[in-house]
Amino acid sequence: MGVLIKNGRVIDPSQSLDMVSDIYIQEDRVREISKRIDTPRKADTVIDASGQVVAPGLVDIHVHLREPGYEHKETIKTGCLAAAAGGFTSIVCMPNTNPINDNASVTEYILLKARTEGIVNVFPIGAITKGEKGDELAEIGEMCEAGCVAISDDGMPVTDSGLMRKAMEYVRPFGIPVITHAEDTGLSAGGVMNEGFVSTELGLRGIPAASEEVGVVRDIILCELTGTPLHICHVSTKGSVRLVREAKKRGVKVTAEATPHHFTLTDKLVYGYNTDAKMNPPLRTQEDVDAILEGIADGTIDVIATDHAPHSQDEKNVEFDLAPFGIVGLETALSLSLELVEKGIITLDEMIKKLTVAPSEIVGIERGTLVPGSIADLVVFDPGMSRTVKAGGFFSKSRNTPFSGWELKGVVSNTIVSGKVVFSRN
Amino acid sequence: MAFSKKHILGLGELSAEEIKIILDTAESMKEISTRDVKKVPTLKGRTIVNLFFEPSTRTRSSFEIAEKRLSADVLSFSASQSSIVKGESLLDTARNFEAMGASIMVIRHGMSGAPFVLARQISASVINAGDGSHEHPSQALIDIFTIREKKGRIEGLDVLIVGDILNSRVARSNIFGLRKLGARVRIVGPATIVPEYFRDMGAEIFYSLEHALENVDVVIMLRVQSERKTLEYFPSLREYSGLYGLTREKLRLAKEDVIVMHPGPINRGVELTSEIADDPGAVILEQVANGIAVRMAMIYLVALGESL
Numbered sequence: 001m002g003v004l005i006k007n008g009r010v011i012d013p014s015q016s017l018d019m020v021s022d023i024y025i026q027e028d029r030v031r032e033i034s035k036r037i038d039t040p041r042k043a044d045t046v047i048d049a050s051g052q053v054v055a056p057g058l059v060d061i062h063v064h065l066r067e068p069g070y071e072h073k074e075t076i077k078t079g080c081l082a083a084a085a086g087g088f089t090s091i092v093c094m095p096n097t098n099p100i101n102d103n104a105s106v107t108e109y110i111l112l113k114a115r116t117e118g119i120v121n122v123f124p125i126g127a128i129t130k131g132e133k134g135d136e137l138a139e140i141g142e143m144c145e146a147g148c149v150a151i152s153d154d155g156m157p158v159t160d161s162g163l164m165r166k167a168m169e170y171v172r173p174f175g176i177p178v179i180t181h182a183e184d185t186g187l188s189a190g191g192v193m194n195e196g197f198v199s200t201e202l203g204l205r206g207i208p209a210a211s212e213e214v215g216v217v218r219d220i221i222l223c224e225l226t227g228t229p230l231h232i233c234h235v236s237t238k239g240s241v242r243l244v245r246e247a248k249k250r251g252v253k254v255t256a257e258a259t260p261h262h263f264t265l266t267d268k269l270v271y272g273y274n275t276d277a278k279m280n281p282p283l284r285t286q287e288d289v290d291a292i293l294e295g296i297a298d299g300t301i302d303v304i305a306t307d308h309a310p311h312s313q314d315e316k317n318v319e320f321d322l323a324p325f326g327i328v329g330l331e332t333a334l335s336l337s338l339e340l341v342e343k344g345i346i347t348l349d350e351m352i353k354k355l356t357v358a359p360s361e362i363v364g365i366e367r368g369t370l371v372p373g374s375i376a377d378l379v380v381f382d383p384g385m386s387r388t389v390k391a392g393g394f395f396s397k398s399r400n401t402p403f404s405g406w407e408l409k410g411v412v413s414n415t416i417v418s419g420k421v422v423f424s425r426n
Numbered sequence: 427m428a429f430s431k432k433h434i435l436g437l438g439e440l441s442a443e444e445i446k447i448i449l450d451t452a453e454s455m456k457e458i459s460t461r462d463v464k465k466v467p468t469l470k471g472r473t474i475v476n477l478f479f480e481p482s483t484r485t486r487s488s489f490e491i492a493e494k495r496l497s498a499d500v501l502s503f504s505a506s507q508s509s510i511v512k513g514e515s516l517l518d519t520a521r522n523f524e525a526m527g528a529s530i531m532v533i534r535h536g537m538s539g540a541p542f543v544l545a546r547q548i549s550a551s552v553i554n555a556g557d558g559s560h561e562h563p564s565q566a567l568i569d570i571f572t573i574r575e576k577k578g579r580i581e582g583l584d585v586l587i588v589g590d591i592l593n594s595r596v597a598r599s600n601i602f603g604l605r606k607l608g609a610r611v612r613i614v615g616p617a618t619i620v621p622e623y624f625r626d627m628g629a630e631i632f633y634s635l636e637h638a639l640e641n642v643d644v645v646i647m648l649r650v651q652s653e654r655k656t657l658e659y660f661p662s663l664r665e666y667s668g669l670y671g672l673t674r675e676k677l678r679l680a681k682e683d684v685i686v687m688h689p690g691p692i693n694r695g696v697e698l699t700s701e702i703a704d705d706p707g708a709v710i711l712e713q714v715a716n717g718i719a720v721r722m723a724m725i726y727l728v729a730l731g732e733s734l
Contacts (some may be wrong), residue, residue: 200623201438203538203560203598272546273539317547318515319537321558 001044002026003419004037006048008380012056013353014369023054025376028418032372042172045421047414049380053348056356057089057120057377057415058334059178062154062233062257062305064326065091065122068109069098074310074397076110077303079330080118082308082396084423085414086330089377090121090360090367091308094130094154102127102138104146108406111147119422120415121377123149123365125179128167132156136168142154142173149363152179152261154233155280155325159185161218168226177229177362182215182240183281192321194267194282202270204320210236216240220247223254231362232256234307236281238291245300255362257296257303260329260336261402263292271403275316275323276402279309296354303359304351306333310398327398331389335408338383342409380414387411429727433545433552436561437602445603449724451572452716458495459718468533469498471731475528476502476555477520484690484714485555485564489532492721496729501528513590520544528707530728533557538595559593565689566599568720570607572713573644576685581608586638586680587629588670589648589697590659592619596689597648601627614638615670618659635670639679647672647688647697672698685709 003025010021010033022037023030060083066074074082083091093110095101101110107124114122126143132153140151148330151171157180158164168178188211193199195206216232220243223230235241235256244256261279266286269277277283295301309326316323337355341348360368367377389406391399415423429447437445457587458466476543485504493500501523520531530551533541538558545552556562574580585604591597591613605628613620614632625631632638639645650666650669660666677684686698686708694700702708 172636197623197626200621201598201627203558203595205559273542317543319516319535319543320539321537 002031002041003045003047003416005047005049005054005378005380008052010054010370011349011352012370013349014056014357015371016120017370018349020351023279023370023378024294025416025419028376030370030372030374030376041106047380052380052413054378055352056370057379057417058087059359059365059368060088060306060308060330060333061092061095061359061363062298063091063260063308063330064096065093066084066097066309066310067113068106072312076113076122077117078395078397079308080114080120080122080158082328082330082394083120084415084417085379085395086332087119087334087379087415088330089379089415089417090123090365092123092125092149092363095125095127100127100132101125101143102130102132104139104142107143107146107148121271121367123147123363125150125152127151128153128158128178129163132358134158134160134163137163137170140167140171141174144176148176149365150177150179150231152181154179154181156362157181157183157185157215161222164219165222165226168222168228168230172226173230176364176388177231179233180215180219181233182212182219184214186212187211187214192278193270194284196285198267198269198270202273204270207280209239209284209288212237212281213239213243216243220252220254224252227253229253229255234259234262234305235282235292235295235301235319236262236284236288241291241295241300245295245298248300254302255302257305258292258296258301259305259307260333261327263289263296264339265402273320273323274402275318275320276327276400278308278323278325279307279327293340293345296340302354303362304333304337304354305359306330310396311400312398313400316400321399327335327400327402328394328398329383331396332393332401332403332408334381334412335402338410339408342384376416376419378416379412381410383410385409386409430731432593432728432731433541434563434724434728435541435545435552435554437563437566437599437606438561442606444477445567445570445606447722448723448727449574450566451727452567452571454718455722455726456716456719458722465495465497467497468726469493469496471499472530472729473499473501473526473528474530474532474725475523475533476500477523477533478503479505479533479540480556482534485534488717488720489555492718492725495718496722496725498725507575508540516540516543517547520548524548524550530725543616547579551731553724553728558595558597560595561599562595564717564721564724565596566603567724568601568717569600569646569687571710571720572687572716573685575716576709577643583609583643584612584641585609585644585646586612586614586642587644587646587648588635588638588672589615590619590651591615591624591648592621592659593651594648601629602648612638612642616660617668636676636679639676642680642684645672645677645680645684645686649689649691650693650696667696671696672702674699674701677702686702687713690714
């Protein structure tokens, strides 16, 4: 029993592969990639991928699944469905659930739920500090043993630099990275959008670019001090791009991600007090967007990640100050990334790399590749086909997206996890 | 040109023409207030709700009087006695009043943009009576109306706004309105509350009150809003009032016929001395009186648009 994918343009940056070929998947493994594979067996599923791209399943290392605790926003089940619909076969979930994933029992609960109800792979991230309170270290060793692939206090940056240093030193022997939401909360306190002309006109409290950049600088310096690999979440400012670029040049073990919204939108979208334009870090200016695009092009930005942050409509349909930060991203990320290719910022191969092998390497998971013998996680998509984004039709439980109504290219036709077709669209 | 806006959310959204229509209408409304019977039947049978989610005495009283002079049925609601305490959302509260037949809602709220939440989702007309640090259109229209009355024009005047520009909705509305009508606007205050970004809104920035006062036609003093945490932006009220408090002596730097305005309530001895506040040249109480006429005009025009 297996799956035969015929005539697709197979792109796998992990083996520098880009050619029209057939792929044969047997059980849960990729068996063969070659120009022409015939003689499918009776029980085989045959997918005609003519005119489409076949790539390793996409990997998103920044997702909020909300379960346990906030099941009205998203569950592991619906989050996985949204992922599959967006072409993602592996998602890495942040620990800010309720309870916080700061100990092995919560990690095990998430993994159990994912095994029984999730249709894609779920890899949890453990908290750095107990309750993400920034006071004392969480049980990092046990969480690592239970299956956490990184640690992060995403959304609640560790303000005490001494504690952050201890966390980075402590985690080093476990071989997992620290993922930082870089922010100096003294500078951003009370802020709800980018500090600039738009916030001034709207009378909303601003989050200066400096608040992120001060955080980035601190964590880069601590990374140099401790030697622990550091991954910087959702880079949103020109200054952060420059700081990461300089650090990489010095040989610091730092990687960085950008979200589709930060490389696509600016803070002008907040006009009218649009709460679907409220996220942290906030949408910045065109100058920042241009710098992020440059960083994506020159490799300063290693990864595209969504920061998929579901919130219910009732929670978002309030005064701007009261609305929670965040937007959903799993079902629009591929199309928005394809825009980068369309605009000539990066090649299709580079785009796929930033969505597959690069993120897999950062969190050390054996995914993001189609090398024969590897686990058969794949996505088949038509990069040229257009669609209109309809938030109402999302598989995610939440609809908080600023992209509803956008006409975008890129339609996922099949998502395959461990050799099984978990999502298909005709 | 007719006024065709359904809502009045801010002067940033109004054209110069629309602002002039409101000012002209306010002039006719002012005449009503001089009559023996200060009432016209224009809005008989209409229900107006004043939703005040933030304490306010003068703005709310002024709106209520304006509404009553137009013969509307008026219901005022303040957050302290409200269901907000019970956790009801802004939108649900407004929808309740809408179900009771309110066709105009006047809203005062501590958060910027709150009136936009209503305007987007309810069918009643919305008038912004002050939202967070965003806009306070009725107050700015009163200021502009009063200036026009005193000076006969707005175009070409030099207007100085003093104080907490960053957190002030009165400042933003005045900058939008005055610039649209052709005045030059200067702003002055401690650097922490006079951000550079205001330059892009068309204001000229000063940090010295003495320099800023030179040859101005109008001075608008902002209130030091201790409830809005203004105090964390400068060391002490004492230092603030020494640097930015308006005294008779400093005022001599302005044009001879300068007028001094204050949206109130005044912190005497902080923003300005009592001798200025009580000076016959100060127009602070005239502003209050004009407030009723301007608010009548706003309500009347919105109601007119709604019945079209």
